[in-house]
Amino acid sequence: MQVLQVQLEIRPDPAEVGRARRWARSRLAGSGIGADEPLAETLILLVSELVTNAVVHTGCPAVLRLSLPGAGAAAEAVVRLEVADRSDRAPVPRCVDGESTGGRGLALVDGLADRWGWSAEGAGKRIWCELDRCAGRSTAAAPACGGSSPTAYEGRAYEAV
Known part of the structure; x- marks a missing residue:
């Protein structure tokens, strides 16, 4: 299966969150994921949460990467x-009360993604999550784990922005 890998440079500016969401939506069409699919909306919410965390909590530039199945990919693609x-700084899920206006990002990622994790990368880190694209998609999220499936990256195509 061919996987399209695309990336976007993110500046440490809160306005970048909206730009990242628009960019991610524009990349979905070529992958065969319809804008009206629940997977698309979940993916956009996850983009928003992870980019917000990078912008708000690090004050550093970041890189957003999406690995999308090519058009016509199997319904079970990742x-x-x-x-x-x-x-x-490691990502740390926080416990917040009902009055707090923030602090729920990683809890959302944990609840919505099928898998997520993070790893040190050079002087920084990489936070990742995966969504399984399948008709019988479970609503229960898998436990957080590290690493990735090597079979998910056969036949890559790249686009850098």
Whole structure:
């Protein structure tokens, strides 16, 4: 299966979150993921959360990467989202009360993604999550884990922005 890998440079500016969402939506059409599919909306929400975390909590530039199945891919394809930044601070899920206006980003990622994790990368880190594209998609998220499936990256195509 061919996988299209695309990336977007993110500046440490809150306006970049909206730009990242628009950019991600524009990349879905070529992958065969319809804008009206639940997977598309979940992916856009995850982009928003991870880019917001990078912009707000690191103050550093970041790189958003999407690995999307090519058009006509199997219904069981995996969609992968990564945000790499130059901060060495580990992502820490927070416990917040009902009055807090923030602090729920990683809880949303944990609840919506089928898998997620993070790893140190040079002087920074990479936070990633994956969504399984399948008709019988479970609503229960898999536990957080590290690493990735090597079979998900056969036949890559690249686009850098």
